[in-house]
Amino acid sequence: MxxxxxxxxxxxxxxxxxxxxxxxxxxxxxxxxxxxxxxxxLATGEVAGVRVEQGAESVLLRDPVVAELAAELGLGALAHPAPLPAGIVAAGATRPVPRGTLLGIPADPSILDSSGPARATPEPPGGPDPLLAPGADVSVGALVRPRYGDEVVDRLVDPLLGGVYAGRADDLSLAVTVPALHAAAQRETTLSAAVRAAQAATPKATGPMFGVPAxxxxxxxxxxxxxxxxxxxxxxxxxxxxxxxxxxxxxxxxxxxxxxxxxxxxxxxxxxxxxxxxxxxxxxxxxxxxxxxDYASIALVTLVLPGDVLPASSGFLVPATEGYAVKAATFVGHKWPHLAAPGVSLARLSLGRYRETRVLQRDDADLAELARADLAAILGTRLPDPVGVRVQRWGGALPQxxxxxxxxxxxxxxxxxxxxxxxxxxxxxxxxxxxxxxxxxxxxxxxxxxxxxxxxxxxxxxxxxxxxxxxxxxxx
Ligand SMILES: Cc1cc2nc3c(=O)[nH]c(=O)nc-3n(C[C@H](O)[C@H](O)[C@H](O)COP(=O)(O)OP(=O)(O)OC[C@H]3O[C@@H](n4cnc5c(N)ncnc54)[C@H](O)[C@@H]3O)c2cc1C
The missing domain is CATH 3.50.50.60 (FAD/NAD(P)-binding domain)
Structure with a gap:
Protein backbone atom coordinates (compact mmCIF):
# COMPACT_ATOMS: atom_id res chain seq x y z
CA MET A 1 0.00 0.00 0.00
CA LEU A 42 6.53 25.04 13.20
CA ALA A 43 9.65 27.00 12.33
CA THR A 44 12.63 27.31 14.65
CA GLY A 45 15.20 29.83 13.46
CA GLU A 46 17.96 32.16 14.59
CA VAL A 47 18.37 35.93 14.87
CA ALA A 48 21.79 37.41 15.63
CA GLY A 49 22.97 33.99 16.78
CA VAL A 50 20.04 33.55 19.16
CA ARG A 51 17.52 30.72 18.70
CA VAL A 52 13.93 31.90 18.21
CA GLU A 53 10.63 30.31 17.30
CA GLN A 54 9.34 32.00 14.14
CA GLY A 55 6.03 30.15 14.20
CA ALA A 56 4.30 28.29 17.00
CA GLU A 57 6.01 28.96 20.29
CA SER A 58 4.77 26.32 22.70
CA VAL A 59 2.26 23.60 23.35
CA LEU A 60 -0.60 23.35 25.81
CA LEU A 61 0.12 20.24 27.87
CA ARG A 62 -3.40 19.40 29.03
CA ASP A 63 -3.29 16.68 26.38
CA PRO A 64 -0.11 14.68 27.09
CA VAL A 65 0.34 13.72 23.43
CA VAL A 66 3.24 16.11 22.77
CA ALA A 67 5.20 15.11 25.88
CA GLU A 68 4.63 11.44 25.02
CA LEU A 69 5.68 11.91 21.40
CA ALA A 70 8.76 13.93 22.35
CA ALA A 71 9.86 11.16 24.73
CA GLU A 72 9.20 8.45 22.16
CA LEU A 73 11.07 10.36 19.45
CA GLY A 74 14.10 10.81 21.71
CA LEU A 75 13.68 14.58 22.03
CA GLY A 76 14.01 14.38 25.80
CA ALA A 77 12.03 16.27 28.39
CA LEU A 78 10.15 19.40 27.38
CA ALA A 79 11.29 22.86 28.45
CA HIS A 80 8.73 24.89 30.41
CA PRO A 81 8.12 28.61 30.81
CA ALA A 82 9.21 30.48 33.94
CA PRO A 83 6.29 31.21 36.29
CA LEU A 84 6.14 34.89 35.41
CA PRO A 85 3.01 37.00 35.09
CA ALA A 86 1.68 38.21 31.73
CA GLY A 87 -0.15 41.49 31.34
CA ILE A 88 -2.95 43.00 29.31
CA VAL A 89 -2.65 46.60 28.19
CA ALA A 90 -5.72 48.57 29.28
CA ALA A 91 -6.24 52.31 29.27
CA GLY A 92 -2.53 52.90 28.72
CA ALA A 93 -1.26 50.67 31.57
CA THR A 94 -0.22 47.01 31.64
CA ARG A 95 -2.36 45.14 34.16
CA PRO A 96 -2.17 41.53 35.33
CA VAL A 97 -4.26 38.95 33.48
CA PRO A 98 -6.97 37.95 36.00
CA ARG A 99 -6.53 34.42 37.30
CA GLY A 100 -9.10 31.65 37.31
CA THR A 101 -11.03 32.66 34.20
CA LEU A 102 -11.95 30.61 31.15
CA LEU A 103 -10.25 32.53 28.31
CA GLY A 104 -11.03 35.72 30.24
CA ILE A 105 -14.59 34.72 31.20
CA PRO A 106 -14.93 34.43 34.99
CA ALA A 107 -17.39 32.22 36.89
CA ASP A 108 -17.83 35.10 39.32
CA PRO A 109 -17.81 38.42 37.46
CA SER A 110 -17.17 40.34 40.69
CA ILE A 111 -13.54 39.05 40.72
CA LEU A 112 -12.85 41.53 37.92
CA ASP A 113 -11.94 44.59 39.97
CA SER A 114 -10.28 47.87 39.10
CA SER A 115 -6.76 46.38 39.36
CA GLY A 116 -7.43 44.30 36.25
CA PRO A 117 -7.99 45.26 32.61
CA ALA A 118 -11.81 45.12 32.68
CA ARG A 119 -14.84 45.33 34.96
CA ALA A 120 -17.96 43.24 34.39
CA THR A 121 -21.57 44.35 34.57
CA PRO A 122 -23.76 42.25 36.92
CA GLU A 123 -25.21 39.30 35.04
CA PRO A 124 -28.98 39.48 34.43
CA PRO A 125 -30.97 36.61 36.02
CA GLY A 126 -31.20 33.47 33.88
CA GLY A 127 -34.39 32.55 32.03
CA PRO A 128 -36.17 29.20 32.06
CA ASP A 129 -34.13 27.79 29.15
CA PRO A 130 -30.44 26.97 28.83
CA LEU A 131 -28.25 29.66 27.27
CA LEU A 132 -27.97 27.67 24.03
CA ALA A 133 -30.40 25.32 22.31
CA PRO A 134 -29.07 21.79 21.83
CA GLY A 135 -26.35 21.76 19.15
CA ALA A 136 -26.56 25.53 18.57
CA ASP A 137 -23.35 27.52 18.18
CA VAL A 138 -22.75 31.26 18.56
CA SER A 139 -19.74 33.53 18.64
CA VAL A 140 -17.99 33.91 21.99
CA GLY A 141 -18.87 37.60 21.98
CA ALA A 142 -22.57 36.88 21.40
CA LEU A 143 -22.64 34.74 24.56
CA VAL A 144 -20.58 37.01 26.83
CA ARG A 145 -21.35 40.58 25.71
CA PRO A 146 -25.04 40.72 26.79
CA ARG A 147 -24.27 39.03 30.12
CA TYR A 148 -20.98 40.53 31.39
CA GLY A 149 -20.78 43.68 29.26
CA ASP A 150 -18.58 45.12 26.52
CA GLU A 151 -15.49 45.73 28.65
CA VAL A 152 -15.06 42.05 29.47
CA VAL A 153 -15.28 41.14 25.79
CA ASP A 154 -13.21 44.00 24.38
CA ARG A 155 -10.47 44.24 26.99
CA LEU A 156 -10.16 40.68 28.25
CA VAL A 157 -11.73 37.93 26.13
CA ASP A 158 -10.80 39.56 22.81
CA PRO A 159 -7.05 39.92 23.50
CA LEU A 160 -6.85 36.42 25.00
CA LEU A 161 -8.62 34.89 21.99
CA GLY A 162 -6.65 37.19 19.69
CA GLY A 163 -3.40 35.87 21.17
CA VAL A 164 -4.33 32.41 19.89
CA TYR A 165 -6.42 33.06 16.77
CA ALA A 166 -5.62 36.68 15.74
CA GLY A 167 -9.41 36.90 15.56
CA ARG A 168 -12.22 38.64 17.40
CA ALA A 169 -14.59 37.31 20.04
CA ASP A 170 -17.56 38.51 17.98
CA ASP A 171 -16.51 36.30 15.05
CA LEU A 172 -15.10 33.13 16.60
CA SER A 173 -17.17 30.01 17.26
CA LEU A 174 -17.81 29.16 20.90
CA ALA A 175 -17.94 25.44 20.05
CA VAL A 176 -14.41 25.47 18.61
CA THR A 177 -12.63 27.97 20.84
CA VAL A 178 -14.17 27.18 24.28
CA PRO A 179 -15.77 23.74 23.78
CA ALA A 180 -16.29 23.04 27.50
CA LEU A 181 -18.27 26.27 27.84
CA HIS A 182 -20.22 25.46 24.69
CA ALA A 183 -21.25 22.13 26.22
CA ALA A 184 -22.17 23.69 29.57
CA ALA A 185 -24.13 26.53 27.90
CA GLN A 186 -26.54 23.92 26.53
CA ARG A 187 -27.42 22.90 30.10
CA GLU A 188 -27.08 26.04 32.26
CA THR A 189 -29.28 29.12 32.31
CA THR A 190 -26.65 31.68 33.39
CA LEU A 191 -23.15 32.38 32.10
CA SER A 192 -21.65 32.22 35.59
CA ALA A 193 -23.13 28.72 36.16
CA ALA A 194 -21.97 27.61 32.70
CA VAL A 195 -18.38 28.80 33.35
CA ARG A 196 -18.41 27.05 36.76
CA ALA A 197 -19.61 23.82 35.12
CA ALA A 198 -17.06 24.11 32.29
CA GLN A 199 -14.22 24.68 34.76
CA ALA A 200 -15.36 21.71 36.88
CA ALA A 201 -15.39 19.52 33.75
CA THR A 202 -11.84 20.53 32.79
CA PRO A 203 -9.16 18.38 34.44
CA LYS A 204 -6.95 20.41 36.78
CA ALA A 205 -3.39 20.82 35.56
CA THR A 206 -0.98 18.99 37.85
CA GLY A 207 2.25 20.26 36.29
CA PRO A 208 3.28 23.06 33.95
CA MET A 209 0.58 24.10 31.48
CA PHE A 210 2.94 24.74 28.55
CA GLY A 211 6.05 23.17 27.14
CA VAL A 212 8.27 23.02 24.07
CA PRO A 213 10.88 20.51 22.90
CA ALA A 214 14.18 21.86 24.26
CA ASP A 294 -11.25 32.23 6.26
CA TYR A 295 -7.78 32.86 7.70
CA ALA A 296 -6.04 35.76 9.46
CA SER A 297 -2.59 36.82 8.30
CA ILE A 298 0.00 37.92 10.82
CA ALA A 299 3.62 38.95 11.10
CA LEU A 300 6.07 38.22 13.89
CA VAL A 301 8.83 40.73 14.55
CA THR A 302 11.69 39.45 16.70
CA LEU A 303 13.95 42.13 18.14
CA VAL A 304 17.26 41.31 19.78
CA LEU A 305 17.98 44.30 22.00
CA PRO A 306 21.32 44.92 23.72
CA GLY A 307 21.28 44.75 27.53
CA ASP A 308 18.64 43.73 30.03
CA VAL A 309 15.96 46.16 28.88
CA LEU A 310 12.68 44.27 29.22
CA PRO A 311 10.57 43.97 32.38
CA ALA A 312 10.55 40.71 34.39
CA SER A 313 7.33 39.49 32.81
CA SER A 314 6.51 36.92 30.17
CA GLY A 315 5.01 39.64 27.97
CA PHE A 316 1.66 41.26 27.30
CA LEU A 317 -1.48 41.19 25.17
CA VAL A 318 -2.96 44.30 23.59
CA PRO A 319 -6.71 44.69 22.98
CA ALA A 320 -7.60 46.16 19.58
CA THR A 321 -9.32 49.04 21.43
CA GLU A 322 -5.92 50.34 22.63
CA GLY A 323 -4.98 51.47 19.12
CA TYR A 324 -1.56 49.78 18.78
CA ALA A 325 -0.47 47.67 15.82
CA VAL A 326 1.26 45.17 18.11
CA LYS A 327 -1.28 42.70 19.49
CA ALA A 328 0.98 40.59 21.68
CA ALA A 329 4.54 40.54 22.97
CA THR A 330 6.61 37.72 24.42
CA PHE A 331 9.77 38.55 26.36
CA VAL A 332 11.45 35.39 25.16
CA GLY A 333 14.47 35.17 27.47
CA HIS A 334 12.33 35.85 30.56
CA LYS A 335 9.50 33.50 29.63
CA TRP A 336 11.71 30.68 28.33
CA PRO A 337 14.89 30.47 30.43
CA HIS A 338 16.38 27.86 28.08
CA LEU A 339 16.34 30.48 25.29
CA ALA A 340 17.85 33.33 27.35
CA ALA A 341 21.04 34.67 25.75
CA PRO A 342 23.69 36.61 27.69
CA GLY A 343 23.83 40.38 27.20
CA VAL A 344 20.67 40.71 25.11
CA SER A 345 16.90 40.87 25.54
CA LEU A 346 14.57 39.20 23.05
CA ALA A 347 11.11 40.54 22.24
CA ARG A 348 8.78 38.61 19.95
CA LEU A 349 6.04 40.95 18.75
CA SER A 350 2.95 39.85 16.89
CA LEU A 351 1.10 42.15 14.48
CA GLY A 352 -1.98 41.68 12.34
CA ARG A 353 -5.56 40.98 13.30
CA TYR A 354 -8.29 39.36 11.25
CA ARG A 355 -9.53 41.76 8.51
CA GLU A 356 -6.84 44.32 9.45
CA THR A 357 -4.26 43.63 6.80
CA ARG A 358 -3.16 47.20 6.06
CA VAL A 359 -0.44 47.18 8.67
CA LEU A 360 1.08 44.09 7.03
CA GLN A 361 1.50 45.94 3.72
CA ARG A 362 4.51 47.80 5.16
CA ASP A 363 7.94 46.53 4.19
CA ASP A 364 9.99 44.61 6.74
CA ALA A 365 12.03 47.58 7.96
CA ASP A 366 8.92 49.70 8.47
CA LEU A 367 7.08 46.91 10.23
CA ALA A 368 10.01 46.27 12.58
CA GLU A 369 10.26 49.98 13.40
CA LEU A 370 6.52 50.18 14.07
CA ALA A 371 6.76 47.15 16.37
CA ARG A 372 9.69 48.68 18.25
CA ALA A 373 7.89 52.02 18.61
CA ASP A 374 4.75 50.29 19.95
CA LEU A 375 6.83 48.27 22.41
CA ALA A 376 8.59 51.38 23.69
CA ALA A 377 5.28 53.27 24.01
CA ILE A 378 3.58 50.42 25.89
CA LEU A 379 6.55 50.01 28.24
CA GLY A 380 6.84 53.81 28.59
CA THR A 381 10.58 53.71 27.97
CA ARG A 382 13.22 54.39 25.31
CA LEU A 383 14.65 51.25 23.76
CA PRO A 384 18.14 50.81 22.31
CA ASP A 385 18.64 50.04 18.64
CA PRO A 386 18.28 46.29 18.07
CA VAL A 387 21.36 44.22 17.26
CA GLY A 388 19.19 41.76 15.38
CA VAL A 389 15.78 41.93 13.69
CA ARG A 390 13.74 39.23 12.02
CA VAL A 391 10.37 39.69 10.36
CA GLN A 392 8.46 36.49 9.71
CA ARG A 393 5.24 36.83 7.75
CA TRP A 394 2.51 34.24 7.90
CA GLY A 395 -0.05 34.85 5.16
CA GLY A 396 -3.28 32.95 5.80
CA ALA A 397 -1.91 31.82 9.13
CA LEU A 398 -4.71 31.25 11.56
CA PRO A 399 -8.14 29.76 10.81
CA GLN A 400 -11.12 31.92 11.79
C1 LIG B 1 2.75 32.55 14.24
C2 LIG B 1 1.99 31.37 14.78
C3 LIG B 1 2.12 31.05 16.11
C4 LIG B 1 1.45 29.93 16.63
N1 LIG B 1 1.63 29.60 17.94
C5 LIG B 1 1.11 28.45 18.40
C6 LIG B 1 1.45 27.98 19.70
O1 LIG B 1 2.25 28.60 20.41
N2 LIG B 1 0.89 26.82 20.13
C7 LIG B 1 0.03 26.09 19.34
O2 LIG B 1 -0.46 25.03 19.77
N3 LIG B 1 -0.29 26.50 18.09
C8 LIG B 1 0.25 27.65 17.61
N4 LIG B 1 -0.04 28.06 16.34
C9 LIG B 1 -0.94 27.23 15.52
C10 LIG B 1 -0.26 25.99 15.01
O3 LIG B 1 1.09 26.25 14.73
C11 LIG B 1 -0.95 25.52 13.73
O4 LIG B 1 -2.34 25.42 13.94
C12 LIG B 1 -0.42 24.16 13.28
O5 LIG B 1 0.99 24.16 13.23
C13 LIG B 1 -1.03 23.82 11.93
O6 LIG B 1 -0.49 22.61 11.49
P1 LIG B 1 -1.04 21.94 10.16
O7 LIG B 1 -0.14 20.79 9.87
O8 LIG B 1 -2.49 21.63 10.31
O9 LIG B 1 -0.93 23.05 9.04
P2 LIG B 1 0.34 23.79 8.46
O10 LIG B 1 1.40 23.94 9.46
O11 LIG B 1 -0.22 25.01 7.82
O12 LIG B 1 0.89 22.80 7.36
C14 LIG B 1 0.27 22.66 6.11
C15 LIG B 1 1.33 22.42 5.07
O13 LIG B 1 0.70 22.22 3.83
C16 LIG B 1 1.53 22.75 2.82
N5 LIG B 1 0.72 22.96 1.62
C17 LIG B 1 -0.31 23.83 1.44
N6 LIG B 1 -0.84 23.65 0.20
C18 LIG B 1 -0.14 22.64 -0.39
C19 LIG B 1 -0.22 22.00 -1.65
N7 LIG B 1 -1.14 22.35 -2.56
N8 LIG B 1 0.65 21.01 -1.92
C20 LIG B 1 1.59 20.62 -1.03
N9 LIG B 1 1.71 21.21 0.21
C21 LIG B 1 0.85 22.19 0.51
C22 LIG B 1 2.09 24.02 3.43
O14 LIG B 1 3.28 24.42 2.80
C23 LIG B 1 2.30 23.59 4.88
O15 LIG B 1 3.62 23.16 5.11
C24 LIG B 1 0.61 29.17 15.79
C25 LIG B 1 0.46 29.51 14.44
C26 LIG B 1 1.16 30.59 13.93
C27 LIG B 1 1.01 30.94 12.48
Missing part, protein backbone atom coordinates in the same frame (compact mmCIF):
# COMPACT_ATOMS: atom_id res chain seq x y z
CA UNK A 2 1.21 3.50 -0.79
CA UNK A 3 -0.14 6.54 1.09
CA UNK A 4 0.49 10.09 -0.08
CA UNK A 5 0.38 12.69 2.69
CA UNK A 6 -0.15 16.15 1.24
CA UNK A 7 1.22 18.80 3.63
CA UNK A 8 4.29 18.44 5.86
CA UNK A 9 2.97 20.48 8.78
CA UNK A 10 2.55 18.88 12.18
CA UNK A 11 -0.78 17.33 11.11
CA UNK A 12 0.58 15.61 8.00
CA UNK A 13 3.75 14.46 9.74
CA UNK A 14 1.74 13.07 12.66
CA UNK A 15 -0.42 11.17 10.17
CA UNK A 16 2.70 9.75 8.47
CA UNK A 17 4.18 8.65 11.80
CA UNK A 18 0.95 7.04 12.92
CA UNK A 19 0.54 5.25 9.58
CA UNK A 20 3.95 3.66 10.08
CA UNK A 21 2.95 2.70 13.63
CA UNK A 22 -0.33 1.17 12.49
CA UNK A 23 0.77 -0.50 9.25
CA UNK A 24 4.41 -1.33 9.89
CA UNK A 25 7.13 -1.63 7.24
CA UNK A 26 4.70 -2.82 4.55
CA UNK A 27 3.33 0.65 3.81
CA UNK A 28 5.08 3.17 1.53
CA UNK A 29 4.50 6.75 2.64
CA UNK A 30 5.28 9.84 0.60
CA UNK A 31 4.95 13.24 2.30
CA UNK A 32 4.70 16.16 -0.11
CA UNK A 33 4.93 19.86 0.66
CA UNK A 34 4.91 22.89 -1.57
CA UNK A 35 7.46 24.68 0.58
CA UNK A 36 11.15 23.89 0.83
CA UNK A 37 11.03 22.68 4.45
CA UNK A 38 9.21 20.45 6.88
CA UNK A 39 7.00 21.67 9.72
CA UNK A 40 4.53 24.18 8.21
CA UNK A 41 3.85 26.63 11.03
CA UNK A 215 15.68 21.61 20.76
CA UNK A 216 12.82 23.72 19.35
CA UNK A 217 9.54 23.14 17.55
CA UNK A 218 11.14 22.22 14.24
CA UNK A 219 12.89 19.33 15.98
CA UNK A 220 9.47 17.76 16.58
CA UNK A 221 8.69 17.98 12.86
CA UNK A 222 12.01 16.56 11.67
CA UNK A 223 11.96 13.77 14.26
CA UNK A 224 8.41 12.77 13.26
CA UNK A 225 9.38 12.73 9.59
CA UNK A 226 12.47 10.61 10.27
CA UNK A 227 10.62 8.14 12.51
CA UNK A 228 7.82 7.78 9.95
CA UNK A 229 10.31 6.46 7.40
CA UNK A 230 8.41 8.43 4.77
CA UNK A 231 9.89 9.66 1.53
CA UNK A 232 9.67 13.45 1.76
CA UNK A 233 9.29 15.56 -1.34
CA UNK A 234 9.72 19.28 -0.70
CA UNK A 235 9.09 22.08 -3.23
CA UNK A 236 6.34 19.78 -4.46
CA UNK A 237 3.01 21.64 -4.68
CA UNK A 238 0.12 19.28 -5.30
CA UNK A 239 -2.09 20.97 -7.87
CA UNK A 240 -4.68 18.28 -8.59
CA UNK A 241 -6.07 15.26 -6.87
CA UNK A 242 -8.21 12.81 -8.80
CA UNK A 243 -9.76 9.49 -7.85
CA UNK A 244 -8.89 6.65 -10.23
CA UNK A 245 -10.32 3.11 -10.36
CA UNK A 246 -7.21 1.97 -8.49
CA UNK A 247 -6.81 4.79 -5.95
CA UNK A 248 -5.61 8.36 -6.48
CA UNK A 249 -3.57 10.37 -8.91
CA UNK A 250 -1.80 13.53 -7.74
CA UNK A 251 -0.53 16.18 -10.12
CA UNK A 252 2.55 17.88 -8.73
CA UNK A 253 4.60 20.91 -9.71
CA UNK A 254 4.16 23.57 -12.33
CA UNK A 255 1.58 23.46 -15.11
CA UNK A 256 4.39 23.54 -17.70
CA UNK A 257 6.28 20.60 -16.22
CA UNK A 258 3.89 18.57 -14.08
CA UNK A 259 4.76 15.35 -12.31
CA UNK A 260 2.37 12.61 -11.28
CA UNK A 261 2.15 10.35 -8.30
CA UNK A 262 -0.26 7.49 -7.79
CA UNK A 263 -1.27 6.32 -4.36
CA UNK A 264 -3.74 3.92 -2.81
CA UNK A 265 -4.74 6.43 -0.16
CA UNK A 266 -4.29 10.12 0.58
CA UNK A 267 -4.12 12.25 3.72
CA UNK A 268 -4.99 15.82 2.83
CA UNK A 269 -3.23 17.86 5.54
CA UNK A 270 -3.18 21.31 3.94
CA UNK A 271 -5.09 24.46 4.98
CA UNK A 272 -8.74 24.81 3.96
CA UNK A 273 -8.34 26.82 0.75
CA UNK A 274 -5.80 24.55 -0.97
CA UNK A 275 -7.78 21.57 0.30
CA UNK A 276 -10.96 22.97 -1.25
CA UNK A 277 -9.15 23.48 -4.58
CA UNK A 278 -7.97 19.85 -4.55
CA UNK A 279 -11.41 18.48 -3.61
CA UNK A 280 -13.54 20.51 -5.94
CA UNK A 281 -13.13 18.33 -9.06
CA UNK A 282 -14.65 15.21 -7.52
CA UNK A 283 -16.40 16.36 -4.32
CA UNK A 284 -17.66 19.90 -4.98
CA UNK A 285 -20.10 19.97 -2.05
CA UNK A 286 -17.41 18.95 0.46
CA UNK A 287 -15.01 21.44 -1.17
CA UNK A 288 -17.56 24.23 -0.71
CA UNK A 289 -18.00 23.40 3.01
CA UNK A 290 -14.22 23.32 3.55
CA UNK A 291 -13.48 26.40 1.43
CA UNK A 292 -15.73 28.70 3.50
CA UNK A 293 -13.08 28.91 6.22
CA UNK A 401 -13.65 29.33 12.87
CA UNK A 402 -17.05 30.99 12.64
CA UNK A 403 -20.13 29.68 14.44
CA UNK A 404 -21.23 26.42 12.79
CA UNK A 405 -17.67 25.37 11.86
CA UNK A 406 -17.97 21.98 13.59
CA UNK A 407 -21.17 21.16 11.67
CA UNK A 408 -19.63 22.35 8.38
CA UNK A 409 -16.64 20.07 8.80
CA UNK A 410 -18.92 17.17 9.77
CA UNK A 411 -20.88 17.78 6.53
CA UNK A 412 -17.64 17.96 4.51
CA UNK A 413 -16.42 14.67 5.97
CA UNK A 414 -19.82 13.08 5.39
CA UNK A 415 -19.59 14.29 1.78
CA UNK A 416 -16.32 12.37 1.45
CA UNK A 417 -17.74 9.14 2.91
CA UNK A 418 -17.73 7.61 -0.57
CA UNK A 419 -13.93 7.96 -0.59
CA UNK A 420 -12.75 5.81 2.34
CA UNK A 421 -9.14 6.09 1.17
CA UNK A 422 -9.09 9.88 1.59
CA UNK A 423 -8.79 11.61 4.96
CA UNK A 424 -8.67 15.28 5.95
CA UNK A 425 -6.36 16.40 8.76
CA UNK A 426 -5.21 19.69 10.18
CA UNK A 427 -5.93 22.99 11.79
CA UNK A 428 -8.41 23.94 9.08
CA UNK A 429 -10.79 21.24 10.31
CA UNK A 430 -10.20 20.18 13.90
CA UNK A 431 -8.62 23.11 15.77
CA UNK A 432 -5.56 25.27 15.83
CA UNK A 433 -3.58 23.90 18.81
CA UNK A 434 -0.66 21.59 18.08
CA UNK A 435 -1.98 18.70 20.22
CA UNK A 436 -5.30 18.92 18.34
CA UNK A 437 -3.43 18.89 15.00
CA UNK A 438 -1.46 15.82 16.11
CA UNK A 439 -4.69 14.04 17.11
CA UNK A 440 -6.23 15.10 13.79
CA UNK A 441 -3.29 13.53 11.93
CA UNK A 442 -3.61 10.39 14.03
CA UNK A 443 -7.35 10.15 13.30
CA UNK A 444 -6.70 10.49 9.56
CA UNK A 445 -4.09 7.72 9.72
CA UNK A 446 -6.48 5.50 11.70
CA UNK A 447 -9.21 6.04 9.09
CA UNK A 448 -6.86 4.88 6.33
CA UNK A 449 -5.40 2.03 8.39
CA UNK A 450 -8.94 0.71 8.83
CA UNK A 451 -9.28 0.19 5.06
CA UNK A 452 -5.71 -0.97 4.46
CA UNK A 453 -5.23 -4.45 3.04
CA UNK A 454 -4.75 -7.14 5.63
CA UNK A 455 -1.02 -7.95 5.56
CA UNK A 456 -1.87 -11.59 6.45
CA UNK A 457 -4.10 -11.97 3.40
CA UNK A 458 -2.67 -13.80 0.35
CA UNK A 459 -1.43 -11.53 -2.44
CA UNK A 460 -4.09 -10.53 -4.93
CA UNK A 461 -6.99 -10.59 -2.45
CA UNK A 462 -9.33 -7.70 -3.25
CA UNK A 463 -9.42 -4.86 -0.75
CA UNK A 464 -10.41 -1.22 -0.50
CA UNK A 465 -7.44 0.37 -2.21
CA UNK A 466 -5.18 -1.10 -4.84
CA UNK A 467 -2.27 -3.42 -5.33
CA UNK A 468 -0.84 -1.13 -8.00
CA UNK A 469 2.67 -0.16 -6.95
CA UNK A 470 3.49 3.43 -6.06
CA UNK A 471 4.76 5.24 -9.09
CA UNK A 472 6.35 8.60 -9.59
CA UNK A 473 6.71 10.06 -13.04
CA UNK A 474 7.17 13.46 -14.57
CA UNK A 475 5.97 15.06 -17.75
CA UNK A 476 3.39 12.39 -18.42
Missing amino acids: HVAVVGAGISGLSAAWRLRRRLGPGVDITVLDQSGRLGGK AGMSALATALAAASGATTRLDAPVRELAPTPAGWRLTIGSTRDPGYLTADAVVLAVPARPAARLLTGFAPAAAAEVGVL YGPGHVDRIARARAGLAGYPTLALAGAGYDGVGIPVCIRSGFAAADRLAAVAPDPAAPAGVAHAGTAEPAEISTGE
